């Protein structure tokens with residue numbers, strides 16, 4: 001009798017535990033459904049990363065992402081559930097077990113409140129300072145507690161319902177739910193078929209620093225002959241430089257420019273030009289940082305969020321750290337890249353950063369910047385010199401060779417806030433005109449100072465002999481592909497003695513670096529090494545967009561209404577042939593042509609392309625990259 005009773009209580013205890021577990025998982029799933037649906041609704045009703053998808057694609061993104069988060073959180077909840085079995089106090093155990101769903105719902109409430117106040121009154125978490133940050137923090141804790149109470153209240157009711165389920169059915173559910181999740185996610189498993197050979201080498205490679213300054217025109221640098229001495233430091237080290245006098249970008253936009261520098265591929269090949277474009281498929285793994293990493297490099301990027309961030313641009317296995325955040329081969333974004341369709345991965349990344357940025361801000365872990373607003377209002381935020389100092393510390397601390405990409409923002413217009421007042425004294429910075437050339441020149445002096453810090457810093461830590469620095473820009477000032485931009489290589493040895501006068505382009509940078517290191521240039525890079533004696537001037541093809549708008553977070557992105565076949569996000573193509581430039585408008589198929597300003601060398605002995613050559617080269621480029629070009633609609637450029 002005694003024995004029977006103890007078996008009875010044991011059984012009912014198991015029964016209760018199973019019911020509680022089931023309830024726990026059900027409440028997590030309901031919370032996730034609410035959360036991801038509300039975030040999805042918020043994102044799809046505004047210009048966003050999902051704008052390019054049709055409604056079926058948008059819906060699928062929601063379904064796949066929700067299954068994915070539910071599965072992940074169900075596993076975490078189960079682990080917490082099992083761990084809490086050791087807690088003997090019933091109330092504490094119950095409290096801990098319901099924290100996950102309470103946290104999800106509190107986060108959702110926080111986001112909804114924040115969206116509401118920011119949209120209507122212009123204040124929110126991102127604008128909160130010390131005291132209001134503390135208030136947000138306390139508010140969030142209250143939300144978690146309130147939701148926890150609410151969940152217990154509701155789950156008291158559902159508990160009754162689930163406890164009435166037949167024990168056999170309940171067991172089936174417990175085993176079946178995890179299996180169901182696994183089966184639901186299986187169709188999306190598509191492990192990458194891009195294999196890279198593993199490679200290790202005893203050879204000691206030099207450090208490589210690619211330094212891109214935003215919107216920097218070559219004809220504003222005294223190194224390139226400008227009458228104002230904007231680059232005294234660069235001039236002082238001219239003996240150790242090799243530079244291209246007529247260098248052009250392949251992209252009128254930042255993301256496209258930086259991506260073509262880091263991959264050696266044309267923006268039309270990768271279809272990366274402007275957010276929300278991102279590397280997809282095989283392109284995610286074919287890039288310079290990936291090749292260097294296989295040779296033992298430690299790779300880092302110091303840039304700005306969004307436009308130049310290699311995480312967002314999807315450089316898989318390319319970087320060990322980005323703006324101080326560590327990444328690794330098995331980091332969630334890298335794993336998700338292989339596991340999930342790209343849109344679901346971007347959606348998850350977007351909703352994760354929307355929440356973590358806010359939570360980090362109210363928990364005083366990391367101040368929430370507003371880089372998108374800062375770009376247009378005040379550049380103090382960019383901390384360009386900090387990028388240089390962090391690069392130096394990294395090189396000093398690592399034993400292995402280091403590859404760094406620095407993106408310098410001080411030269412980004414339309415407003416400039418330089419530290420120097422050499423050319424811009426007396427100009428009211430608060431009420432400055434857009435594209436003020438005096439302020440621009442002082443921002444280039446700032447850049448020159450930054451480069452001095454970098455080069456002298458390398459010397460001080462004994463790494464100058466062992467480092468190749470490449471200075472360039474993502475595009476010309478005011479987002480053009482038709483102005484000369486700088487391309488300067490600085491190294492103590494191994495560079496050609498005389499400078500390059502024939503036209504060069506962004507996609508040449510990666511092959512040149514590989515050539516310098518003695519690493520074979522892969523076929524998929526379409527640029528040419530400039531160290532090769534047989535380098536001949538190539539017609540430079542550039543592309544750009546004319547249509548961008550702001551999303552809900554104040555970030556610029558492509559206007560979905562203009563993204564349509566046959567040219568999608570690409571609005572124009574340019575071609576530079578010696579000092580002549582052509583621009584084809586892809587909406588209207590009209591041509592404009594002009595001379596490149598302040599072209600450095602003479603084109604007298606150059607054999608210029610004929611109008612039909614120009615047209616055919618552009619059509620060939622687009623066709624090779626898979627665009628269905630309506631050739632018959634494209635007239636010949638009228639050159640005279």
Ligand SMILES: [Zn+2]
Nearest residue numbers: 214215254474
């Ligand atoms: Zn830019």
